[in-house]
Amino acid sequence: MTAFSENETLLAPLPKTLEEFMVWQQTDGFKYEWNNGEIIQLRGMDIKQLFIFEVINDIFNKKEFWKKGTLVAEQNIILNDVQLRRPDIAYFTKLQVQHGRNGETQIPEFIIEVISTNDKPYQIEKKITEYFKAGVKVIWNIYPEPELVYVFTSRKQVQICMEDDICSATTVLPEFEVKVSEIFG
Numbered sequence: 001m002t003a004f005s006e007n008e009t010l011l012a013p014l015p016k017t018l019e020e021f022m023v024w025q026q027t028d029g030f031k032y033e034w035n036n037g038e039i040i041q042l043r044g045m046d047i048k049q050l051f052i053f054e055v056i057n058d059i060f061n062k063k064e065f066w067k068k069g070t071l072v073a074e075q076n077i078i079l080n081d082v083q084l085r086r087p088d089i090a091y092f093t094k095l096q097v098q099h100g101r102n103g104e105t106q107i108p109e110f111i112i113e114v115i116s117t118n119d120k121p122y123q124i125e126k127k128i129t130e131y132f133k134a135g136v137k138v139i140w141n142i143y144p145e146p147e148l149v150y151v152f153t154s155r156k157q158v159q160i161c162m163e164d165d166i167c168s169a170t171t172v173l174p175e176f177e178v179k180v181s182e183i184f185g
Contacts, residue, residue: 014039018082031074036082044074045088048144049114052183053089056112059178068173069093078105079134085127087111091172109137109172114144128152138169147184 015021021034033040045053057071069092078084089112096106111131115124124141131139132155139152149161153171161167161180169176 018078018084021084031086033086034082034084042086043116043118045114046116049088049116051185052114052142052144055183055185056089056178059182060176063176065173065176070097077108079107079130083130083134085130087127087131088114091169107135109135110140110169111136111138112140112142114142117145128155137171140167140169142183144184147180149180149183 091110
């Protein structure tokens with residue numbers, strides 16, 4: 001994750017507002033988030049993160065949760081007037097998708113971040129705070145290397161799951177539970 005200042009040059013002039021950021025044309029192959037004037041460069045999902053997304057998506061589909069909504073990878077999510085984040089995975093209900101189609105900003109109630117070696121602890125905590133302030137109800141932070149999942153239902157309520165522990169999103173999706181061992185195959 002890299003932050004850019006106004007003094008740095010990219011292929012296009014740096015945006016100064018969220019509105020400018022939304023139409024900003026970058027052609028360097030990276031993805032970006034906007035945080036109150038700060039442009040944050042992301043690498044996008046690597047092969048391990050993609051594998052985890054695929055496993056979770058398969059479980060989601062096999063349990064027929066697709067009838068209620070959809071899991072989306074790296075979707076732009078406007079959290080408020082000055083923040084656009086791009087979580088690794090976000091769950092949107094069918095109603096939210098319809099409202100989004102009509103141009104209404106939608107906040108997913110369930111977000112999954114697959115933590116990479118580039119993610120810094122203070123940045124992870126910052127995002128957790130931002131997500132809950134915006135209305136997210138469940139966050140899973142998945143750590144591939146130690147094969148752990150932190151399941152947050154608030155900033156103060158976190159369950160650390162490993163091995164055959166159950167990760168739950170039942171606050172948002174009743175009966176959506178996954179064993180950690182299933183996530184890492």
